[in-house]
Amino acid sequence: MRLVKPYMSFPNALVDAAPAYLGHFINGEEVLDRSRTGDVFNPAVGEVRLKVGLASQSTVSDAVTAAAAAFPAWRQTPPHKRAQILFRYKQLLQDNAEKICQLITAEHGKLIDDAHGELGRGIEVVDYACGISELLKGEYSKNAGPEIDSWSEFQPLGVVAGVTPFNFPAMVPMWMFPMAIACGNTFILKPSERDPSPALLLGKLLTDAGLPDGVFNVINGDSDTVQHLIEDARVEALSFVGSTPIAESIFTRCSAKGKRVQALGGAKNHAVILPDADLENAVNALMGAAFGSCGERCMAISVVVCIGDETADKTVALLQNKISNLKIGPGVDASNDMGPLISQEALQRVTQYIDKGVAEGAELLADGRGFSLAGHESGFFIGATLFDKVHPDMSIYRDEIFGPLLCVLRVDSLGAAIKLIDEHEFGNGTCLFTRDGEAARYFTDNIQVGMVGVNVALPVPIASQSFGGWKRSLFGDLYVYGPDAVRFYTRRKTMTQRWSASSATDKARYAFPSG
Numbered sequence: 001m002r003l004v005k006p007y008m009s010f011p012n013a014l015v016d017a018a019p020a021y022l023g024h025f026i027n028g029e030e031v032l033d034r035s036r037t038g039d040v041f042n043p044a045v046g047e048v049r050l051k052v053g054l055a056s057q058s059t060v061s062d063a064v065t066a067a068a069a070a071f072p073a074w075r076q077t078p079p080h081k082r083a084q085i086l087f088r089y090k091q092l093l094q095d096n097a098e099k100i101c102q103l104i105t106a107e108h109g110k111l112i113d114d115a116h117g118e119l120g121r122g123i124e125v126v127d128y129a130c131g132i133s134e135l136l137k138g139e140y141s142k143n144a145g146p147e148i149d150s151w152s153e154f155q156p157l158g159v160v161a162g163v164t165p166f167n168f169p170a171m172v173p174m175w176m177f178p179m180a181i182a183c184g185n186t187f188i189l190k191p192s193e194r195d196p197s198p199a200l201l202l203g204k205l206l207t208d209a210g211l212p213d214g215v216f217n218v219i220n221g222d223s224d225t226v227q228h229l230i231e232d233a234r235v236e237a238l239s240f241v242g243s244t245p246i247a248e249s250i251f252t253r254c255s256a257k258g259k260r261v262q263a264l265g266g267a268k269n270h271a272v273i274l275p276d277a278d279l280e281n282a283v284n285a286l287m288g289a290a291f292g293s294c295g296e297r298c299m300a301i302s303v304v305v306c307i308g309d310e311t312a313d314k315t316v317a318l319l320q321n322k323i324s325n326l327k328i329g330p331g332v333d334a335s336n337d338m339g340p341l342i343s344q345e346a347l348q349r350v351t352q353y354i355d356k357g358v359a360e361g362a363e364l365l366a367d368g369r370g371f372s373l374a375g376h377e378s379g380f381f382i383g384a385t386l387f388d389k390v391h392p393d394m395s396i397y398r399d400e401i402f403g404p405l406l407c408v409l410r411v412d413s414l415g416a417a418i419k420l421i422d423e424h425e426f427g428n429g430t431c432l433f434t435r436d437g438e439a440a441r442y443f444t445d446n447i448q449v450g451m452v453g454v455n456v457a458l459p460v461p462i463a464s465q466s467f468g469g470w471k472r473s474l475f476g477d478l479y480v481y482g483p484d485a486v487r488f489y490t491r492r493k494t495m496t497q498r499w500s501a502s503s504a505t506d507k508a509r510y511a512f513p514s515g
């Protein structure tokens with residue numbers, strides 16, 4: 001059954017009492033497509049919070065039709081008028097921040113202040129997109145030839161789509177759509193089916209800010225829904241963020257259809273600790289980077305490489321002490337340090353990796369298995385896990401686990417640490433802790449990783465830079481947000497124009513025109 005109703009059930013109903021069923025947001029209306037549904041859990045209690053629609057081919061097609069219909073007027077809307085809507089949007093995001101973050105915590109499980117952190121990073125992209133008039137300015141060459149002027153402009157692509165992961169249900173969509181619509185495109189978001197509610201509220205607030213219907217749409221769904229989007233020839237480009245196998249497959253499938261595609265994948269981020277590092281500060285930073293958001297961040301630190309046994313022994317002792325004091329509990333309680341994992345499957349997966357680490361011979365110093373919280377026995381909680389003396393051949397080192405599991409490796413030089421990182425499949429983020437400027441410069445200059453920190457454990461670029469990894473952490477050429485987003489969401493057109501001062505008739509010339 002397919003129904004259309006005004007979106008008025010948002011946002012209060014989403015927060016105060018979850019609706020039994022969550023639909024899609026197409027052309028400014030909530031669309032109910034109940035042909036297939038999925039369960040959305042509250043990870044802190046392990047119970048189904050609501051059912052979400054998994055869009056059928058016809059619902060995907062309706063969304064594309066709405067976005068295509070909205071495109072001609074939107075692309076002609078002056079950039080500064082688009083920016084005015086984004087300015088109002090930014091204000092509405094700030095006014096509704098608590099509601100958005102409650103939804104994030106209810107469905108993702110992360111701490112409420114962590115949710116505010118991710119939303120804040122998303123709002124920074126809206127801020128950046130408000131400068132679109134400046135960003136879209138073209139390039140002009142006067143007198144490119146005799147009486148000839150030439151210029152380039154950056155035109156929007158049309159209907160573009162975004163497919164996003166569960167771990168940042170507000171921020172990662174906001175890496176994409178503010179810049180896409182600021183550039184004059186219309187947008188279809190397919191958020192994660194595991195925590196879809198924040199995206200619908202983000203869409204409703206865009207409508208409240210004055211965005212014309214159809215410019216931004218949300219379709220909920222799974223891999224089938226994404227396939228329908230890929231097969232629709234009217235979708236010009238797709239931005240994807242998720243795990244590496246899916247990113248690679250999306251890149252291949254979209255490329256085969258001639259779509260522009262950027263697909264950001266998984267990670268295994270190493271922190272390197274030199275003997276001269278300020279260890280107390282380094283370990284505090286590592287605790288947040290490894291165990292914040294239960295390790296479910298693509299920039300999470302999951303490997304610590306210590307230079308020398310003395311550095312390793314001291315680092316491990318500090319980590320063990322802090323792990324034993326980690327407060328684990330539901331994200332709604334601001335006094336907690338770490339919330340639950342997203343799902344029962346994630347809990348099983350991380351548990352199995354701890355089993356494997358033990359079987360592979362790593363030294364288990366903190367064991368997160370079997371963690372239970374009174375009153376939340378069915379929640380997807382796990383404790384923080386620390387392995388020392390991990391070897392590069394072990395699966396706990398090679399694989400992205402995406403949970404609160406930290407591996408310590410011991411090497412004898414910075415060169416050996418760099419070699420280790422460079423040989424790893426992923427190249428999303430890394431950081432070095434040191435007081436040695438020469439070492440830091442060598443590291444940032446040579447390391448084969450896309451985002452590098454020095455004494456910064458989570459080097460997530462600000463909105464005016466761009467975000468992306470190297471190697472199998474990114475399929476495509478352009479990063480998300482920042483200047484790269486203008487290039488990804490526009491197509492260059494170059495005009496060459498001649499206006500002769502005289503009325504003299506030109507002779508036919510058969511040589512290729514030059515100078």
Ligand code: NAD
Pocket residue numbers: 163164165166167168172190191192193221222223224226227241242243244246247250264265266267297298400402428469473
């Ligand atoms: P995922 O790959 O399972 O899902 C991501 C999205 O793809 C979801 O919307 C999902 O519905 C869709 N999807 C799933 N299977 C699909 C298929 N076969 N075909 C098409 N679409 C499909 O990822 P996840 O578990 O939601 O998120 C965690 C992963 O995302 C981790 O690997 C993490 O490192 C990665 N991630 C990367 C970045 C980055 O910037 N590189 C940022 C955040 C998360």
